[in-house]
Amino acid sequence: MDEDVLNQQVRKFLKKVGIHSQREIERAVREAVAAGAWSSADPLNARMQLSIPDLGVELVITEQIALE
Numbered sequence: 001m002d003e004d005v006l007n008q009q010v011r012k013f014l015k016k017v018g019i020h021s022q023r024e025i026e027r028a029v030r031e032a033v034a035a036g037a038w039s040s041a042d043p044l045n046a047r048m049q050l051s052i053p054d055l056g057v058e059l060v061i062t063e064q065i066a067l068e
Contacts, residue, residue, distance in 0.1 A: 021048070029067065040067040
């Protein structure tokens with residue numbers, strides 16, 4: 001196994017996840033605030049799940065995202 005290739009491929013995957021996730025969160029927040037369904041004074045409870053079935057990996061990360 002080439003450690004450099006592994007590192008590069010994992011970083012590529014995480015970059016894609018990060019970019020798409022950020023866009024989706026920002027879009028959803030803007031729409032919810034504009035519709036009056038969410039107050040930007042309230043933090044968001046976020047949960048991200050990573051699954052790699054081939055390796056038996058299940059990772060859940062939770063975080064509060066403050067909007068103000």
